[in-house]
Amino acid sequence: MRYLPLTAEDxxxxxxxxxxxxxxxxxxxxxxxxxMSALPDLPPAKGELEVERQLARLAGRNMTxxxxxxxxxAGAYRHHVPATVDHLIQRSEFLTSYTxxxxxxxxxxxxxLFEFQTQVAxxxxxxVANASMYDGSTAAAEAVLMAxxxxxxxxxxxxxxxxxxxxxxxETVSRYADDMVTALPARPEGxxxxxxxxxxxxxxxxxxxxxxxxxxxxxxxxxEAAHAAGALLVAVFTEAVALGLVEPPGAQGADIVVGExxxxxxxxxxxxxxxxxxxxxxxxxxxxxGRLAGETVDAEGRRGFVxxxxxxxxxxxxxxxxxxxxxxxxxxxxxxTIHMSLLGEQGLTKxxxxxxxxxxxxxxxxxxxxGVSLVNTSFFNEFTVRLPRPAVDVVxxxxxxxxxxxxxxxxxxxxxxxxxxxxxxxxxxxTAEDxxAFAAALKEVL
Amino acid sequence: MNxxxxxxxxxxxxxxxxxxxxxxxxxxxxxxxxxEGLLFEVGRPEVSGVDLPAPKGxxxxxxxxxxxxxxxxxxxxxxxxxxxxxxxxxxxxxxDSGLFPLGSCTMKHNxxxxxxxARLPGFADxxxxxxxxxxxxxxxxxxxxxxxxxALTGMAAVALPPKAGAHGELTGMMAIKAAxxxxxxxxxxxxVPESAHGTNPAxxxxxxxxxxxxxxxxxxxxxxxxxxAALSPEVAALMLTNPNTCGLFERDVVEIxxxxxxxxxxFYCDGAxxxxxxxxxxxADLGVDAMHINLHKTFSTPHGGGGPGAGPVVLSQALAPFxxxxxxxxxxxTLTLAEERGDTGAEQALxxxxxxxGQMGMFVRALAWMLSHGADGMRQASEDAVLAANYVRASLxxxxxxxxxxxxxxxxALFDDTWLAGTGISTLDVAKALIDEGYHPMTVYFPxxxxxxxxxxxxxSESKASLDLFIAALRDLAMAAKAxxxxxxxxxxxxxPRRRLDETRAARxxxxxxxxxxxxxxxxx
Numbered sequence: 001m002r003y004l005p006l007t008a009e010d011x012x013x014x015x016x017x018x019x020x021x022x023x024x025x026x027x028x029x030x031x032x033x034x035x036m037s038a039l040p041d042l043p044p045a046k047g048e049l050e051v052e053r054q055l056a057r058l059a060g061r062n063m064t065x066x067x068x069x070x071x072x073x074a075g076a077y078r079h080h081v082p083a084t085v086d087h088l089i090q091r092s093e094f095l096t097s098y099t100x101x102x103x104x105x106x107x108x109x110x111x112x113l114f115e116f117q118t119q120v121a122x123x124x125x126x127x128v129a130n131a132s133m134y135d136g137s138t139a140a141a142e143a144v145l146m147a148x149x150x151x152x153x154x155x156x157x158x159x160x161x162x163x164x165x166x167x168x169x170x171e172t173v174s175r176y177a178d179d180m181v182t183a184l185p186a187r188p189e190g191x192x193x194x195x196x197x198x199x200x201x202x203x204x205x206x207x208x209x210x211x212x213x214x215x216x217x218x219x220x221x222x223x224e225a226a227h228a229a230g231a232l233l234v235a236v237f238t239e240a241v242a243l244g245l246v247e248p249p250g251a252q253g254a255d256i257v258v259g260e261x262x263x264x265x266x267x268x269x270x271x272x273x274x275x276x277x278x279x280x281x282x283x284x285x286x287x288x289x290g291r292l293a294g295e296t297v298d299a300e301g302r303r304g305f306v307x308x309x310x311x312x313x314x315x316x317x318x319x320x321x322x323x324x325x326x327x328x329x330x331x332x333x334x335x336x337t338i339h340m341s342l343l344g345e346q347g348l349t350k351x352x353x354x355x356x357x358x359x360x361x362x363x364x365x366x367x368x369x370x371g372v373s374l375v376n377t378s379f380f381n382e383f384t385v386r387l388p389r390p391a392v393d394v395v396x397x398x399x400x401x402x403x404x405x406x407x408x409x410x411x412x413x414x415x416x417x418x419x420x421x422x423x424x425x426x427x428x429x430x431t432a433e434d435x436x437a438f439a440a441a442l443k444e445v446l
Numbered sequence: 447m448n449x450x451x452x453x454x455x456x457x458x459x460x461x462x463x464x465x466x467x468x469x470x471x472x473x474x475x476x477x478x479x480x481x482e483g484l485l486f487e488v489g490r491p492e493v494s495g496v497d498l499p500a501p502k503g504x505x506x507x508x509x510x511x512x513x514x515x516x517x518x519x520x521x522x523x524x525x526x527x528x529x530x531x532x533x534x535x536x537x538x539x540x541x542d543s544g545l546f547p548l549g550s551c552t553m554k555h556n557x558x559x560x561x562x563x564a565r566l567p568g569f570a571d572x573x574x575x576x577x578x579x580x581x582x583x584x585x586x587x588x589x590x591x592x593x594x595x596x597a598l599t600g601m602a603a604v605a606l607p608p609k610a611g612a613h614g615e616l617t618g619m620m621a622i623k624a625a626x627x628x629x630x631x632x633x634x635x636x637x638v639p640e641s642a643h644g645t646n647p648a649x650x651x652x653x654x655x656x657x658x659x660x661x662x663x664x665x666x667x668x669x670x671x672x673x674x675a676a677l678s679p680e681v682a683a684l685m686l687t688n689p690n691t692c693g694l695f696e697r698d699v700v701e702i703x704x705x706x707x708x709x710x711x712x713f714y715c716d717g718a719x720x721x722x723x724x725x726x727x728x729x730a731d732l733g734v735d736a737m738h739i740n741l742h743k744t745f746s747t748p749h750g751g752g753g754p755g756a757g758p759v760v761l762s763q764a765l766a767p768f769x770x771x772x773x774x775x776x777x778x779x780t781l782t783l784a785e786e787r788g789d790t791g792a793e794q795a796l797x798x799x800x801x802x803x804g805q806m807g808m809f810v811r812a813l814a815w816m817l818s819h820g821a822d823g824m825r826q827a828s829e830d831a832v833l834a835a836n837y838v839r840a841s842l843x844x845x846x847x848x849x850x851x852x853x854x855x856x857x858x859a860l861f862d863d864t865w866l867a868g869t870g871i872s873t874l875d876v877a878k879a880l881i882d883e884g885y886h887p888m889t890v891y892f893p894x895x896x897x898x899x900x901x902x903x904x905x906x907s908e909s910k911a912s913l914d915l916f917i918a919a920l921r922d923l924a925m926a927a928k929a930x931x932x933x934x935x936x937x938x939x940x941x942x943p944r945r946r947l948d949e950t951r952a953a954r955x956x957x958x959x960x961x962x963x964x965x966x967x968x969x970x971x
Contacts, residue, residue: 001822001827002818003555003823003827004827004830004907005912006833006906006909007910011830015833016839017837017841018836018837018840019791019840020854026807026836026854026856028728030695034731034732036727036728039725040821040824041816041821042597042816043820044820044821046817046820051559051563051818052562052563054815055563055566055810055814056568058583058590058889059567059568059569060583061568061583061586062580062582062583063576063580063581064567064572065572065576066567066571074575075801076573076574076802082496082640084495084527084528086873088527088532089750090561091531091538091869093534093539093542094535095540095556095750096749097539097750098546098548099751099752099753100752101888102825102877103949104942104946105537105538105886106539106938107537107538108537108538108751109538111537112531113751114484114958114959114960115486117959118485118638120556121518121959122517123517123519123594126451127959128958128959130540132753134753134754135609135801136801138609138613138800139658145652165798165800168787169493169799172797172799173616173652176654177652177654180772209765216508216509226777237893239875244510245513246512247512257773260801263626265568267565268571268574269569270802270803270806272609272800272803272806272808273609273756273807274806284764285958292955293958294957295952295957296947296951296957297948297951298944298947299937299946302945304944304947305947308958309953309956311953312628313644314644314645314648315645318644318657319647319648319650321644321648321658324615324616324652325612326614326644326645327610327612327740327755328610328752330749330751332750332753334501334751337485338527340529341489341527341530341531342492342494342496342522342524343495343496343519344491344492344493345518346489346493346520346521347495347521350500350501353501353502354498354541355503364762376854377509378510378511379508380508382882395577395578396577399577401541404576407575412575414786425600427925435861437477446844
């Protein structure tokens with residue numbers, strides 16, 4: 001077996017040193033009647049070539065985004081990632097290292113986490129960000145729990161235009177943590193009255209912008225109303241590239257900002273691994289979940305970085321921790337940081353504008369198809385169209401024509417009664433030909 | 447190993463003049479040891495390492511929500527970015543650098559085939575919400591991974607969505623809470639042995655359980671009598687790590703599970719140490735109701751400096767109806783996903799733990815590892831891991847103090863700090879001295895049940911020569927400690943990119959992001 005260095009002779013010598021005749025003598029504490037006598041019912045070891053063939057066969061049965069005109073978003077976006085990013089994250093000192101518990105030999109990880117935290121804080125216009133969460137949806141659930149700790153209230157209000165899978169994630173945790181959640185009804189055309197939902201028991205109001213339908217939301221009045229009631233505003237985004245062009249939530253009064261960082265540096269990966277972004281105000285930092293890298297000095301006075309404020313965390317505080325999170329998304333955060341460093345502010349702004357222009361063009365073309373109407377008044381790179389019949393069927397028909405057309409809202413919320421709505425995203429990778437092909441094919445199938 | 451100058455033997459006569467101390471360099475660099483500033487010090491806002499076409503301009507559907515201020519994000523050209531991050535990488539220690547015996551973390555070899563497979567466009571370049579008809583291969587891979595996990599554990603069901611071990615724990619404990627709720631029970635206590643990982647009590651507390659500790663008995667395992675004494679109609683579950691964090695198999699686990707079940711509670715097993723028992727025992731046969739499996743430990747998906755991981759949960763028949771969504775459903779050879787609570791036919795199902803369907807990139811890597819090893823290779827891997835841990839323990843017992851050594855170790859060897867008594871040297875000092883010897887330290891001060899714990903998990907990836915050198919280095923350190931050579935320890939590490947870092951200062955006045963320095967006073971003044 002190519003991954004196992006010990007030879008039969010090595011094993012015999014090692015057993016002799018230990019002083020037992022066979023390796024099974026090391027497993028005697030497993031009750032004898034429970035020990036497996038036969039191997040598990042699985043195939044034997046395979047060479048690299050055989051494994052590669054077997055997995056490539058499975059991979060070949062999927063329609064890849066890069067092979068067709070592709071317009072899906074709803075929380076995961078396809079962008080061009082520079083080749084440098086994937087090369088660098090595969091540097092084995094990054095790839096095969098552990099959580100930086102021994103800072104003297106983990107300065108590489110700690111410094112990039114410090115850079116990541118600074119970039120996320122700058123991008124969201126917040127004061128402090130953590131070293132990442134699993135993804136945007138779990139970050140949102142953690143934000144609600146944090147708001148409960150800060151306000152000592154236990155009722156969260158969720159905007160109706162929050163991505164339904166994010167809403168479901170928050171509801172699951174809340175259900176078992178005995179917290180209350182009020183989810184407002186969706187309003188695809190935007191302009192939700194969120195302020196009316198806030199009362200004196202509200203811990204936080206969770207608002208997504210751009211929302212799941214693509215609408216941009218003015219967070220300022222919501223923040224003011226929340227603060228007046230002693231509640232927090234939790235701002236959510238699922239497309240980090242939007243922040244290259246739209247006003248950041250931190251500039252609009254958000255108290256906690258959470259988002260999905262996948263679209264910078266990370267592939268679609270069928271939904272994971274992604275990277276959750278989590279930022280807040282300095283005054284709430286001790287209620288924050290997750291790891292934090294902080295600056296310090298070594299014994300010779302040189303600048304260095306360590307994991308800090310770990311008295312919030314499970315390995316120190318156990319049942320009194322702010323969260324149970326341990327492993328997060330270090331390598332995806334590194335991909336985010338490298339891609340963001342390559343873009344810089346100038347590149348990010350340009351990238352965001354290209355996305356917006358592609359989406360504006362596509363919206364115009366799709367809205368011109370008979371029977372199709374654009375739902376949004378504002379959007380960034382994703383918008384919603386109303387079709388004359390259920391979007392699930394239309395998407396399936398277009399897939400058969402080799403076009404991955406978008407996400408039916410009903411896929412996210414089958415019970416919402418919004419079956420004819422289709423969420424459509426365009427990024428810098430969608431070409432003018434792709435967009436024209438989509439509009440033409442849509443016209444054909446409707 | 448260069449031992450010259452350590453005073454153990456008389457130095458050989460020098461034929462050349464004694465070297466003078468190394469001079470300071472102008473740059474602060476030391477040949478291949480290169481210092482690197484922060485991105486914000488080397489980057490500039492007007493620079494970008496990405497060439498994009500010029501936007502056409504004109505289109506604006508932002509509805510007045512456009513950004514009004516600069517963000518302050520510097521950029522790097524591509525050569526600068528390459529150099530910046532390569533230099534940072536060189537300040538890190540990884541499995542590929544050397545032995546990484548971090549107990550409880552299973553830092554084994556990460557095959558590059560697995561990286562290559564995860565990057566096949568058919569896995570990496572597909573969207574989670576594509577029509578299921580266009581991702582049958584991806585769903586088939588998830589089904590195959592599920593089949594392997596069930597074959598190795600003997601359990602009734604597996605939920606793939608959890609994103610890491612602690613997320614898997616949360617899922618499993620929620621399934622237990624859901625099952626109690628469905629039965630109309632409001633049990634509010636979870637029993638957790640003192641030796642447990644911190645995530646166990648944190649998880650139980652997160653969903654409102656009161657945590658009660660079970661003390662370990664003198665031999666480092668859990669006493670069934672202690673569990674029986676703690677069980678009551680208030681107890682919802684026992685969370686037990688097996689093999690436990692002392693590196694021992696809980697030999698009374700069957701009796702403990704029976705007692706837990708007799709009291710109407712469930713048995714949650716922390717699967718962090720699954721690497722010790724692959725192909726040796728099925729956890730279903732031990733009475734386990736739920737167990738998470740860290741794909742980034744046992745199945746070798748890279749740790750990546752702290753993630754991403756994946757933490758699928760296997761469930762017993764009793765808990766299977768409470769599994770989260772999404773779940774795979776096979777009908778007439780076609781795979782689909784049950785994505786909504788209730789879609790699985792179980793009204794009590796947990797619901798959704800996160801957006802989308804789990805850590806696909808990790809699923810591909812883990813399955814590639816399993817296919818490569820096969821049934822025989824996986825059992826061999828466990829046997830070699832256990833053999834290596836026992837070999838390390840047997841080779842150090844005379845110099846270090848190994849509690850609970852009357853029982854065989856599983857895949858990790860536990861030492862305490864009794865052997866350091868009177869030396870003025872602590873467990874932490876030993877860890878830092880190991881850094882100077884070119885090793886990542888073992889896990890220190892965990893588990894909490896022994897004083898100054900050192901938990902060594904060599905894994906199956908080390909050759910005998912590698913283990914022998916590691917053992918020799920630790921023996922040398924032990925003899926130096928006992929001989930009073932404190933300088934090797936108290937000032938360590940001497941040769942790492944940084945000397946010991948001031949963690950107190952970091953926590954007292956936290957600096958968690960870069961800020962622009964105050965402008966220097968005008969030179970003309």
